[in-house]
Amino acid sequence: MTEHYDVIIIGSGAGGGTLAHTLAASGKRILLLERGDFLPRELENWEPKPVFVAGRYISPDTWFDRDGKQFQPQVHYFVGGATKLYGAALYRLRPGDFEEIKHVNGISPAWPLSYDDFEPWYSRAEQLYQVHGADGEDPTEGPRSEPYPWPAVSHEPRIQQISDDLAKGGYHPFHAPCGILLNEADRPRSTCIRCATCDGYPCLVHAKADAEVIAVRPLLGRDNVTLLTGAEVTRLETDDSGRTVTGVVVSRDGNREVYQADIVAVSAGAANSAKILLNSASDTHPHGLANGSDQVGRNYMFHNCKAIVALAKEKNDTVFQKTLGINDFYFATKDYQWPMGNIQMIGKSNAEAMRGEQPEKTMFAPEWTLSDVAEHAVDFWLTTEDLPVPENRVTTDQDGRVHLAYSSTNDEEADRLYGELKKILNHTGMAAHHVLRKNFYMDMSIPVAGCAHQAGTCRFGTDPATSVLDVNCKAHELDNLYVVDTGFFPSIGAVNPALTAMANALRVGEHLLGRMA
Ligand SMILES: Cc1cc2nc3c(=O)[nH]c(=O)nc-3n(C[C@H](O)[C@H](O)[C@H](O)COP(=O)(O)OP(=O)(O)OC[C@H]3O[C@@H](n4cnc5c(N)ncnc54)[C@H](O)[C@@H]3O)c2cc1C
Numbered sequence: 329m330t331e332h333y334d335v336i337i338i339g340s341g342a343g344g345g346t347l348a349h350t351l352a353a354s355g356k357r358i359l360l361l362e363r364g365d366f367l368p369r370e371l372e373n374w375e376p377k378p379v380f381v382a383g384r385y386i387s388p389d390t391w392f393d394r395d396g397k398q399f400q401p402q403v404h405y406f407v408g409g410a411t412k413l414y415g416a417a418l419y420r421l422r423p424g425d426f427e428e429i430k431h432v433n434g435i436s437p438a439w440p441l442s443y444d445d446f447e448p449w450y451s452r453a454e455q456l457y458q459v460h461g462a463d464g465e466d467p468t469e470g471p472r473s474e475p476y477p478w479p480a481v482s483h484e485p486r487i488q489q490i491s492d493d494l495a496k497g498g499y500h501p502f503h504a505p506c507g508i509l510l511n512e513a514d515r516p517r518s519t520c521i522r523c524a525t526c527d528g529y530p531c532l533v534h535a536k537a538d539a540e541v542i543a544v545r546p547l548l549g550r551d552n553v554t555l556l557t558g559a560e561v562t563r564l565e566t567d568d569s570g571r572t573v574t575g576v577v578v579s580r581d582g583n584r585e586v587y588q589a590d591i592v593a594v595s596a597g598a599a600n601s602a603k604i605l606l607n608s609a610s611d612t613h614p615h616g617l618a619n620g621s622d623q624v625g626r627n628y629m630f631h632n633c634k635a636i637v638a639l640a641k642e643k644n645d646t647v648f649q650k651t652l653g654i655n656d657f658y659f660a661t662k663d664y665q666w667p668m669g670n671i672q673m674i675g676k677s678n679a680e681a682m683r684g685e686q687p688e689k690t691m692f693a694p695e696w697t698l699s700d701v702a703e704h705a706v707d708f709w710l711t712t713e714d715l716p717v718p719e720n721r722v723t724t725d726q727d728g729r730v731h732l733a734y735s736s737t738n739d740e741e742a743d744r745l746y747g748e749l750k751k752i753l754n755h756t757g758m759a760a761h762h763v764l765r766k767n768f769y770m771d772m773s774i775p776v777a778g779c780a781h782q783a784g785t786c787r788f789g790t791d792p793a794t795s796v797l798d799v800n801c802k803a804h805e806l807d808n809l810y811v812v813d814t815g816f817f818p819s820i821g822a823v824n825p826a827l828t829a830m831a832n833a834l835r836v837g838e839h840l841l842g843r844m845a
Pocket residue numbers: 338339340341342343344361362363364402404405406407408409410411413414415416417418419527528559560561562595596597598600601604770780781782812813814815824825826827829
């Protein structure tokens with residue numbers, strides 16, 4: 329069966345879902361191909377044990393590490409992609425992130441576009457995804473043409489206390505930008521109920537500003553948009569010249585189907601987009617589609633992260649904890665010549681989700697039960713930029729399976745940031761020696777599997793010899809192929825990536841609308 333569309337979008341997450349939303353109003357015929365299904369709404373959405381211990385929403389897939397050892401990546405194949413589980417911290421990259429930055433292990437390269445080029449798209453993405461935030465609190469934030477569309481999510485008393493203590497200590501804590509559909513001025517009518525099971529959980533009441541709720545669901549009644557779930561794209565075929573994608577090959581219900589479109593946008597997530605291109609090798613593209621530069625799959629990044637639990641004597645009864653960020657160490661400081669990164673809160677620990685980590689906890693706090701640890705925990709997420717290293721790469725084998733080679737970079741900066749967090753805690757009544765690693769979040773116990781923040785693999789740039797995509801995210805070597813997910817990042821900065829993928833999808837969408845007009 330062959331059907332023809334104006335645009336085929338592969339993947340319905342932050343990139344693909346947002347792109348579909350941008351194009352839909354044009355009336356163009358759009359086919360959205362999604363490998364997964366809708367994430368079921370069920371009580372388990374909000375239960376820590378199924379989510380974190382049983383991995384209920386981690387999709388079955390097997391990848392292989394550098395040594396050929398298989399592992400299950402933390403991937404989420406659903407309508408909405410990884411945003412179904414995300415923490416909805418919707419940060420803009422800093423203006424400096426678009427420029428070259430020197431790190432202890434090398435260079436974070438400049439983007440072909442500046443912060444000013446991206447700024448209008450960030451504003452539009454913040455409007456679409458209803459980002460809550462406070463202008464002017466974070467000294468590293470770039471100028472904005474529009475204020476945040478929603479007021480910042482308020483701190484609960486314990487977090488407000490930490491924020492006040494940090495401010496007294498000379499730091500610059502800020503309200504973290506957040507995409508939840510919370511109306512604090514009208515709680516009875518607020519879609520979001522402000523619960524404790526948000527970061528890393530699906531939202532049972534569809535109140536998270538994820539790509540399904542915000543971008544894809546509103547399109548489902550439209551005549552010009554078709555969503556096919558359970559539709560895994562396995563290969564792209566081209567005409568004899570190799571310049572035009574002529575067929576999108578799909579595996580669905582055990583059948584092979586082929587779809588056609590004037591324009592094809594691959595948005596399967598950084599690793600899976602590389603997989604599709606590499607598995608589409610042909611006579612005209614012997615090393616994989618759009619891979620004459622040998623850059624497809626390379627420069628894979630996913631942040632150098634640490635999840636940390638700090639323990640205080642007093643209880644922490646915070647419900648929604650992800651409201652505070654600290655960027656005092658984002659760039660080089662007077663005491664340290666390298667950038668360290670971002671500190672933010674993550675979802676509150678609870679005993680059930682921590683159960684797998686009991687041995688470490690009891691070693692550090694032997695007198696406490698796991699429930700005590702969870703009740704007293706204050707949870708932080710530390711992000712240091714990792715570098716786009718060519719050897720950190722996705723390849724595929726003769727069976728088309730993903731192999732992921734990754735070695736961390738900037739470990740010294742990440743360790744230094746951890747040290748700064750410990751110093752910070754002295755200002756907040758939390759002793760440095762009561763700081764623990766929290767591995768269950770994002771499956772940090774198997775570093776290469778924790779690919780939540782995956783990016784790179786198809787970077788954009790002006791030079792076809794060193795990049796896969798041009799500045800519009802069109803493949804240099806093809807006329808109708810685009811990649812619109814975090815794969816286009818030439819560097820990843822040290823803030824969460826989703827808003828940049830959304831903003832870029834809006835930008836590329838506008839380009840496509842112009843092209844199709
Ligand atoms: C637990 C967790 C917490 C996170 N928290 C945050 C946060 O707070 N803030 C933030 O900015 N980011 C966060 N992230 C990361 C964020 O979700 C991703 O950066 C973002 O979703 C990436 O967008 P994408 O379009 O590149 O990929 P995705 O959103 O993953 O979308 C890719 C889509 O492609 C589909 N797909 C894959 N292969 C195929 C194929 N062959 N055929 C068809 N479809 C295919 C997938 O099923 C998926 O729907 C988090 C992620 C996780 C897992």
